[in-house]
Amino acid sequence: MSSLWPELERVLGEVQKPARYIGCEDGMIVPTHRPDKAAWLLIYPDTYEVGLPNQGLQILYEIINERPDAVAERAYAPWTDMADVLRSNGLPLFSLDSHRPASDFDILAFNLSSELVYTNLLECLDLAGVPLHADERTSDDALVIIGGHCAYNPEPLADFVDAAVLGDGEEVVSEITEVVRDWKASGRGSRHDVLRELSRLDGVYLPSMYDAEYDGDTLVAVTPRMDGVPAVVEKRTIADLADWPYPKNQLVPLTEVVHDRLNVEVFRGCTRGCRFCQAGMITRPVRERPAEQVRTMVADGLRRTGYDEVALTSLSTADFSGIEEVVAAAVSDDACGQVSVSLPSLRVDAFTVGIAAEIQRARRTGLTFAPEAGTWRMRQVINKLINEEDLYGAVESAFSQGWRRVKLYFLTGLPTETDEDTLAILELARRCIEVGRKYHSSPTVTVSLGGFVPKPFTPFQWFGQNTEVELRRKIGLLRDEIRNGGRTYNGVKLKWHDARASVVEGLFSRGDRRLGPVIEDVWRNGGVFQEWSEHFDIALWEDAMVRQGLSLDSYVYRHRTEHEVLPWDHLSAGLHRDFLWQDWRDALDELGLEDCRWIPCYDCGACTGYGIEHVVASATPPAGGSQGTGQGTDHRNGADTAVPVTLTARPRVTVGTGS
Amino acid sequence: MRLRIRFAKLGKVRFTSHRDVARIWERALRKAALPVAYSEGFSPRPKLSFGLALSTGFESHAEYLDIQLKEQDGGEAAPWDRTTADDMARRLDEALPVGIDVLAVAPTDRGGDSLQQAVVSCTWAIDIDDLDTEQAAEQVARLLAAEQIVVERERKGRIVCEDIRHQVLALDVSEATETGVRLLADLGTQPRALRPEELLAAMDPSLEARSVCRMHQWMLQEDARVEPLTVDAVPAPLAEVRA
Structure with a gap:
């Protein structure tokens, strides 16, 4: 079908921020569609401003478009005003690249990074004209695939999606393309056949090919419905990031977006082992990009895009081997003029701040650290092994080098958390202010408080989330303490995440197939863009749960038992279940666990299960920090303390590119 | 030296805002490696001055932008000729999105009223x-x-x-x-x-x-x-x- 642009341009005057819908980015590809090509529509089900910078989507966009047998275009969730305008004008969801209707595509592939966007997925399917329920679709309808971190528990979306892809997408998109291309070439035979073919691919899970069994209210098994479908679907992992220097042409939007800068991924995976962190667990092992490739991607990217800022992205960028040399090269590249480098995930130590000072000469406004918990006891429970000296050292380093604002991220509602732990957050903040007063008359420390949501494939997957009431009480505790503290907390500002949103995140994070009707109910009652506070409405969710006869207690607040079947037990991120359970027990015993990048393997399963290894250029831990590197911590610092699994003396370090 | 540029805003890009266009120009000038002068201070900004804002959604054949260039060493500006102008217009056009088209480039006096005045x-x-x-x-x-x-x-x-x-x-x-x-x-x-x-x-x-x-x-x-x-x-x- 031809472009919808003539119709769209007539209605764009009626909506806010019309530049969201025009495409035209530098780096945009307008591919040639042909019957012998598989056509992907890559959809980020949130606004353009949030979705455009997503690196995962951009990587797949380029890889697919490089293939002679495939095309990929992009779409983002139309804001509510645009959705209304589309419906009232009889227009469908469309791609931004050539403004084609969604019905021109064979695959609608959604990137899911938050549970709160699930209703937007339904909204996009509805606007695309695709039947909401997978079992109502015919061979004429597009295949609906999801990926991203939420795909690790796709069960709540089982009614609506045809396939979920686990793990790195770089390789599997090509395998999916070949299956769909052949299906098209053969005249789009039965939908079941193409789904069956997809189920043979590693990392691709087809919910419709599995039965969920219950005993009363209890899930007892999710098992394949037919022979040849794997009992457990394993995630995909690319062995070496050096083979995938994407995005090569990062999209440069014409309108303002979040993270509006060049982004270069310096490594994937993290083995710090923070027990609350799903990203760190499911993306193992650590795979560093060679420093030379990082330098090339930064220099070429800055020249091509005209950006004056580059972010070196990863889950903990200061851990990158040779980080100092890489950032020094980036800031000293004269061809690009005044460039600033940002490190989005700063480790908490003075060394890291030193690097930040080196590279943020121009705009020194605020620095962010994530101690995550207020007491050392609590930080051992969550395995965020930052001691107070590290934190005060980092903060002193920041204030002494010109920064006036420091932001500290904390979680509340953590396992074993007491009010003493919660209140200790303010004590930390107060002492940071004290440090700051040595250098500035009115330093500020912003405490940003999130409600902890347990996630699948983490040691905390068995933990019963704090209730909304309890989370509110803890937030209130801190607010009251500040209010009653008089001058004690001058300079400390408190911000917090809506406890009600944490409840909904928790519901779907560990939910099962019975939640499908809840998502549909909320969407039918107008609940879209739930991750936006102006649209979030807890009543929609609570009412839907009541209508479906389901309880938040059972899904969100209940502790799981060791042998209980979890809704994602038939999926695997490589981590052995007994490793996770042992780590959970260790957490309750307040035992830390060091980073396996620089010490022998714990056999969590992420490397051994797939025959892959860490790819790190330096065999020694980075200087200057204690966190999980075995320097200066009390626990697990050598062989005298118990470790959860047998240590095997097996160096897991690959020098250089690792290939 | 100060340069004045006249440009068009046509087609899909007309849905970008005045602020968007300013950002697009800042990136384009860096891509084209024009020696733009920067303000002093903690947050140096390129010295650009745009004329009257154009409403989002309107097209134009007559948008204007003044750019302050860095002083050349020795204080003497390079001579302005057709090649200079051609080359500059071509480099800028390549660096700008489709629909924002450079129509004319020429040096302008330092003094005088701003475009808006x-x-x-x-x-x-x-x-x-x-x-x-x-x-x-x-x-x-x-x-x-x-x-x-x-x-x-x-x-x-x-x-x-x-x-x-x-x-x-x-x-x-x-x-x-x-x-x-x-x-x-x-x-x-x-x-x-x-x-x-x-x-x-x-x-x-x-x-x-x-x-x-x-x-x-x-x-x-x-x-x-x-x-x-x-x-x-x-x-x-x-x-x-x-x-």
Whole structure:
């Protein structure tokens, strides 16, 4: 079908921020569609401003478009005003690249990074004209695939999606393309056949090919419905990031977006082992990009895009081997003029701040650290092994080098958390202010408080989330303490995440197939863009749960038992279940666990299960920090303390590119 | 040296905002490696100055931008000739998105009024659907015959009544289009610009535009109406620049 642009341009005057819908980015590809090509529509089900910078989507966009047998275009969730305008004008969801209707595509592939966007997925399917329920679709309808971190528990979306892809997408998109291309070439035979073919691919899970069994209210098994479908679907992992220097042409939007800068991924995976962190667990092992490739991607990217800022992205960028040399090269590249480098995930130590000072000469406004918990006891429970000296050292380093604002991220509602732990957050903040007063008359420390949501494939997957009431009480505790503290907390500002949103995140994070009707109910009652506070409405969710006869207690607040079947037990991120359970027990015993990048393997399963290894250029831990590197911590610092699994003396370090 | 650039904003990019266009130019100037001067201080910004903002969604053949370039070593500016202008226009065009097209580049005096102060009126092409030339002509005549046209406008958060008649410097039916008619309007910009939507709302009955395009910006020079940079000058080595 031809472009919808003539119709769209007539209605764009009626909506806010019309530049969201025009495409035209530098780096945009307008591919040639042909019957012998598989056509992907890559959809980020949130606004353009949030979705455009997503690196995962951009990587797949380029890889697919490089293939002679495939095309990929992009779409983002139309804001509510645009959705209304589309419906009232009889227009469908469309791609931004050539403004084609969604019905021109064979695959609608959604990137899911938050549970709160699930209703937007339904909204996009509805606007695309695709039947909401997978079992109502015919061979004429597009295949609906999801990926991203939420795909690790796709069960709540089982009614609506045809396939979920686990793990790195770089390789599997090509395998999916070949299956769909052949299906098209053969005249789009039965939908079941193409789904069956997809189920043979590693990392691709087809919910419709599995039965969920219950005993009363209890899930007892999710098992394949037919022979040849794997009992457990394993995630995909690319062995070496050096083979995938994407995005090569990062999209440069014409309108303002979040993270509006060049982004270069310096490594994937993290083995710090923070027990609350799903990203760190499911993306193992650590795979560093060679420093030379990082330098090339930064220099070429800055020249091509005209950006004056580059972010070196990863889950903990200061851990990158040779980080100092890489950032020094980036800031000293004269061809690009005044460039600033940002490190989005700063480790908490003075060394890291030193690097930040080196590279943020121009705009020194605020620095962010994530101690995550207020007491050392609590930080051992969550395995965020930052001691107070590290934190005060980092903060002193920041204030002494010109920064006036420091932001500290904390979680509340953590396992074993007491009010003493919660209140200790303010004590930390107060002492940071004290440090700051040595250098500035009115330093500020912003405490940003999130409600902890347990996630699948983490040691905390068995933990019963704090209730909304309890989370509110803890937030209130801190607010009251500040209010009653008089001058004690001058300079400390408190911000917090809506406890009600944490409840909904928790519901779907560990939910099962019975939640499908809840998502549909909320969407039918107008609940879209739930991750936006102006649209979030807890009543929609609570009412839907009541209508479906389901309880938040059972899904969100209940502790799981060791042998209980979890809704994602038939999926695997490589981590052995007994490793996770042992780590959970260790957490309750307040035992830390060091980073396996620089010490022998714990056999969590992420490397051994797939025959892959860490790819790190330096065999020694980075200087200057204690966190999980075995320097200066009390626990697990050598062989005298118990470790959860047998240590095997097996160096897991690959020098250089690792290939 | 200060450079003045005239550019068009046409097609899909017309839905970007004035702020978006400023960001697009900042990146384009870095990509084209033009030696733009930067402000001093903690947050150095490139020294750019844009003319009158164009409403999001309107097209234009007459957008203007002044750029301060870094002083050359020795203080003497490189000589300006056709090759310099050609090369600069080509580099900028390559660095800009489709639809933002460089029409003319020329050096301009350091002093003088800013573009926003100097421009006194703009010529707009306004396309209206479902209206024939005769009906349009009647409406135009009615509006021009009025001695005053009082409209409510928001000023600093307060609603005030203002007469806009004197800001309608010219209004003509230009031609019939496939779906209606094109009006050409010359609207005053001082002390505060009369917007094409305000003009259409004041007509009797009020009209809605299908599309609006800025064709010219005008300034006064010894009672003569002149453009800040003429398009004939593309690529503008000898363009007559007035400021």
